[in-house]
Amino acid sequence: MVLFYFIFIFLGWINIYAATISENDFDLLNFSTEYGKQLIWIGFSIPIILLILMFEAKFYEKYAAIIYVSFLALLAGLFVLGKNINGSTSWYAIGSFSLQPSEFAKAATGLAIAKLVSDKLFNLKKLSTQVQALLLLFFPAILIILQPDPGSALVYAAFIFVLYREGLPFYYITVGFIALFLFVITLILGYEVTLISSLVLFICILLYFIFYRPRAFRKGWIKIIGIYLMSAMFIFSVDLVFNQVFKQHHRDRFNIILGKTVDMKGVGYNTNQSVTTIASGGFFGKGFLEGERTQGNFVPEQKTDYIFTTIGEEWGFVGSTIVILLFVAFLLRIINRAEQQKAKFSRIYGYSIVAIFFMHFVINIGMVIGLVPTIGIPLPFFSYGGSALWGFTVLLFIFIRLDANKTYEW
Amino acid sequence: MSFLIIFIGVVFIARLFYLQVLNNSFNTPTLNNSAVKVMYDYPERGYIFDRNGVLLVANQLSYDIMVIPREVKPMDTVAFCTLLKITKEEFIEKIEKASRYSTRIPSTFLQQVSKDDYASLQEILYKFKGFYIQKRSLREYPKNSAANVLGYISEVNETMINNNPKYHLGELIGTAGVEKTYEEVLRGTKGVKFIQRDRFNKEIGSFKNGIYDTLPISGNDITLTIDAVLQQYGEALMTNKRGGIVAIEPSTGEILAMVSMPTYDPNLMVGRDRSKNFTKLYLDTISKPLLDRGLQAQYPPGSPFKVISALVALQENVITTGSSIQCFGGYKYGSGNGSFMRCHCETGGSPVALNVAIYRSCNSYFANAYRKTIDKFPTPTEGVNVWGKHAESFGLGNYLDNDLSVGQKGNIPNGNLYNKIYPNGRWRSTATISNSIGQGEVLTTPIQLANMTAAIANEGFYYIPHIAKKIKGKPLDKKFTTPIYTTIDKKHFKPVIEGLFDVFENPRGTARGSRVEGLEISGKTGTSENPHGQDHSIFIAFAPKDNPKIAIAVFVENGYWGSRWAGPIATLMIEKYLTGEIGRPLIEERMLKGSIQEEYDKQLK
Numbered sequence A: 001m002v003l004f005y006f007i008f009i010f011l012g013w014i015n016i017y018a019a020t021i022s023e024n025d026f027d028l029l030n031f032s033t034e035y036g037k038q039l040i041w042i043g044f045s046i047p048i049i050l051l052i053l054m055f056e057a058k059f060y061e062k063y064a065a066i067i068y069v070s071f072l073a074l075l076a077g078l079f080v081l082g083k084n085i086n087g088s089t090s091w092y093a094i095g096s097f098s099l100q101p102s103e104f105a106k107a108a109t110g111l112a113i114a115k116l117v118s119d120k121l122f123n124l125k126k127l128s129t130q131v132q133a134l135l136l137l138f139f140p141a142i143l144i145i146l147q148p149d150p151g152s153a154l155v156y157a158a159f160i161f162v163l164y165r166e167g168l169p170f171y172y173i174t175v176g177f178i179a180l181f182l183f184v185i186t187l188i189l190g191y192e193v194t195l196i197s198s199l200v201l202f203i204c205i206l207l208y209f210i211f212y213r214p215r216a217f218r219k220g221w222i223k224i225i226g227i228y229l230m231s232a233m234f235i236f237s238v239d240l241v242f243n244q245v246f247k248q249h250h251r252d253r254f255n256i257i258l259g260k261t262v263d264m265k266g267v268g269y270n271t272n273q274s275v276t277t278i279a280s281g282g283f284f285g286k287g288f289l290e291g292e293r294t295q296g297n298f299v300p301e302q303k304t305d306y307i308f309t310t311i312g313e314e315w316g317f318v319g320s321t322i323v324i325l326l327f328v329a330f331l332l333r334i335i336n337r338a339e340q341q342k343a344k345f346s347r348i349y350g351y352s353i354v355a356i357f358f359m360h361f362v363i364n365i366g367m368v369i370g371l372v373p374t375i376g377i378p379l380p381f382f383s384y385g386g387s388a389l390w391g392f393t394v395l396l397f398i399f400i401r402l403d404a405n406k407t408y409e410w
Numbered sequence B: 001m002s003f004l005i006i007f008i009g010v011v012f013i014a015r016l017f018y019l020q021v022l023n024n025s026f027n028t029p030t031l032n033n034s035a036v037k038v039m040y041d042y043p044e045r046g047y048i049f050d051r052n053g054v055l056l057v058a059n060q061l062s063y064d065i066m067v068i069p070r071e072v073k074p075m076d077t078v079a080f081c082t083l084l085k086i087t088k089e090e091f092i093e094k095i096e097k098a099s100r101y102s103t104r105i106p107s108t109f110l111q112q113v114s115k116d117d118y119a120s121l122q123e124i125l126y127k128f129k130g131f132y133i134q135k136r137s138l139r140e141y142p143k144n145s146a147a148n149v150l151g152y153i154s155e156v157n158e159t160m161i162n163n164n165p166k167y168h169l170g171e172l173i174g175t176a177g178v179e180k181t182y183e184e185v186l187r188g189t190k191g192v193k194f195i196q197r198d199r200f201n202k203e204i205g206s207f208k209n210g211i212y213d214t215l216p217i218s219g220n221d222i223t224l225t226i227d228a229v230l231q232q233y234g235e236a237l238m239t240n241k242r243g244g245i246v247a248i249e250p251s252t253g254e255i256l257a258m259v260s261m262p263t264y265d266p267n268l269m270v271g272r273d274r275s276k277n278f279t280k281l282y283l284d285t286i287s288k289p290l291l292d293r294g295l296q297a298q299y300p301p302g303s304p305f306k307v308i309s310a311l312v313a314l315q316e317n318v319i320t321t322g323s324s325i326q327c328f329g330g331y332k333y334g335s336g337n338g339s340f341m342r343c344h345c346e347t348g349g350s351p352v353a354l355n356v357a358i359y360r361s362c363n364s365y366f367a368n369a370y371r372k373t374i375d376k377f378p379t380p381t382e383g384v385n386v387w388g389k390h391a392e393s394f395g396l397g398n399y400l401d402n403d404l405s406v407g408q409k410g411n412i413p414n415g416n417l418y419n420k421i422y423p424n425g426r427w428r429s430t431a432t433i434s435n436s437i438g439q440g441e442v443l444t445t446p447i448q449l450a451n452m453t454a455a456i457a458n459e460g461f462y463y464i465p466h467i468a469k470k471i472k473g474k475p476l477d478k479k480f481t482t483p484i485y486t487t488i489d490k491k492h493f494k495p496v497i498e499g500l501f502d503v504f505e506n507p508r509g510t511a512r513g514s515r516v517e518g519l520e521i522s523g524k525t526g527t528s529e530n531p532h533g534q535d536h537s538i539f540i541a542f543a544p545k546d547n548p549k550i551a552i553a554v555f556v557e558n559g560y561w562g563s564r565w566a567g568p569i570a571t572l573m574i575e576k577y578l579t580g581e582i583g584r585p586l587i588e589e590r591m592l593k594g595s596i597q598e599e600y601d602k603q604l605k
Helices: A002-020 A034-054 A057-062 A064-081 A101-118 A127-145 A150-165 A170-189 A191-212 A214-245 A248-257 A269-280 A307-340 A344-368 A386-404 B002-022 B077-084 B088-101 B115-127 B158-163 B177-181 B183-187 B228-237 B274-283 B303-315 B354-360 B363-375 B380-392 B415-421 B429-437 B446-457 B490-505 B566-579 B585-593 B597-604
Strands: A083-085 A088-094 A097-099 B036-041 B055-067 B107-113 B131-140 B153-155 B172-174 B191-197 B203-206 B222-224 B243-249 B254-261 B330-332 B340-342 B468-471 B522-528 B536-543 B550-556
Touching (some): A002 A034, A002 A386, A057 A101, A064 A088, A064 A101, A097 A386, A101 A127, A150 A170, A150 A344, A170 A191, A170 A214, A269 A307, A269 A344, A307 A386, B077 B088, B077 B115, B088 B107, B107 B115, B107 B131, B172 B177, B172 B183, B228 B243, B243 B566, B303 B354, B303 B363, B303 B380, B303 B446, B303 B490, B303 B536, B340 B429, B354 B363, B354 B490, B363 B380, B380 B415, B380 B429, B446 B536, B446 B550, B490 B522, B522 B566, B536 B566, B566 B585
Antiparallel strands (some): B055 B107, B055 B131, B153 B172, B191 B203, B222 B468, B243 B550, B330 B340, B536 B550
């Protein structure tokens, strides 16, 4: 895992270098440049790693709640002291550097969930405990949404997977997927069509129950009708939410991915440019520092959220596939390690970070290659930005610390 | 969970495979996409020198004022307009035009500002944000002469670009004269710079540190065969006359001078007013300054052509140098009243042999010689064909295949032509009798005539007349150094040249008045009848008689008769070239000041 970490960090930095380099200021140690700054971030992550490893594994379990609460406080404090960048009040400015507490809050939340769920009395089958766990996720998420940074908040949805692993009924995930499915379908077809077709489907199911399972029908008809009414309401509300609650740029992003809007210059510019840039890499890529679309800054935010386009253009299909395989291997490796944990706390925490990394991985790369609507979250270890790098570092190395301790029972 | 991770991984890789490997429509060639701008660095065009190293064409720097509309800040517009000599309306219009194109990319605000304006602008332009000056190289003609020889350059048009991908919009190309024929030599190789652009099309530096960039290679200089002094003298002599002079060095085929009148100042074809001036010259259909009369004007050659008739008759053994005829003011070639060719030789019935016939220009003699030549053959068709072949061996009747950008074939008739004119085949040598004295169907251009003179001077061969003497780093085309032999034996030239010499030397020679003391000039006057008005004044000459250095042909349109204009002009040219000075100031003055404008004006009525 440490090896993965350094590979990712190295590749990430190389690509940030490629994405931000310009001929005029070639100086590896020029710390005013972005790649120079990133080098500082990377340098400072070493003492952070050491610091994390220094603490007893037990420390994290013991003080999970305190860490969690203090980060909630930090997040809340943003509304007073935060610095506004790109429309979100997500940063604490310290001199010329700024820190984004939401990146670290992920780790804190992971610890808190692990602490909560690892309690022997905790049973996710019960509604009250479910609510407890969800509330735990809800607080940081809502604070981040209010910043507003809904993309980062979305990551907290990843914890559903963790809870599922720890006994949350499958039914929640099913509902989640059905909801997502209905959401997408409704957007594509419009709510009238969806409503009518689902009604037809529902009547078919109802008839099936009436004629072939009369007993089951008598027993559960309220449930079945209830489900339908709920989904009908959901479909209806999708339209309402989409048109009323979402802002225009959110709507645009969905529409682009669904192919309802074609706009190469305006709202579709990001996606179009990033897809074109990646595609222009071809099979073998154009070579390091040879990607003219990268050098020409065609892709906005290339060093941060769109860093994968640099990989795609300069290293081609081969390079980007290797990165994806590395990520897959990395995630599987963490799962593997997590399963081997004897302590429940460590295992749950391991799952938490897998879920978080996975969410970032899916959304970021999915967005860059045009499969997922534009949601601005970084690619772990690759994207430029100190907070994100440190956040992911902390996330990972707490688990490594816990993993190192697995032989001890406490 | 693990399954989901692997599934997503596979989906991503599949998508990437689709995008990067299968979907090749995105894969544009590396140097041809929107992120890279190609900039050309134009090389300096080669200089053109005359045979003695006098600079004929140079480059002058010109300055374009460029504007980037976005960077223009509020400023003293009035002062700016005064400086550039434009009105405020023009200023607004130009700015708007540039903004319409792009607010971020520089566009030309004002083209080709003069050097003087540049000096004052340079000091003050910093005050006007968003404007800057771009240097360009323009042609300059220090001698103000030989416009027809040198030609001019102009911007390439779309057809040229489509035919030749080496050229790009806005580039200059030689469109006439030497500039055209030696375009490849003069233009050099342009340099290329690849510039990386960002998403706003703004340039952010060179592409890949300039590894694909090339430096421009300047064009090669050319030394012409033209003698600038002679050329300018010829132009001065032809002032207020129409016509052409072509002078050739017989021993090499080098063109010493090639005058066409009326001409234009080559500097008009440069700079901001080029297209305006060009249109004006182009539309002048009366004096046709763009027509190179030395190369393109086809005239009946008149009497000088009698030399060919004589040589052909000698070659075909139908006359000898001693055989003579009698001339009573004309030649009767048929029974009708109209079948009579008048003659002005005024020999009054005394025997006319070759020598006399040439220096008195006796029509009857050559008509007789011609007729005998044609009638030697069983049919007139054959006769005319053989006769034509001989004439064509002097470079007449066809393009000379030289290095000049324009030319005309002229005309030497053959038997088929007459078979067409007289479809029933009822024609005989007498029907074509005018050919013998350079009238009829015979047409020549001044350069053809000069070349013919050179072939006579050389006693039977010529080099293709050419304009390039030396091209840096390149040998001259072999065809210009290989002699071309005429079909006339060398021995027949001697007596003819003696006759031409007597045109000056014999007290009754037709060009006696143009004789130059101390120079052995051989020549022949010509007076060619034409349908447009007065007869053309024609003269051919070469000198010295032995080892000739210059052969010249002069046409003066509507110049009455040969010895009136063309003769003096030709001999003045020869005198100037061989001795460097003029010993006949009176004649020179008459030629320099003489005008035939009246005659030309008459034609307009």
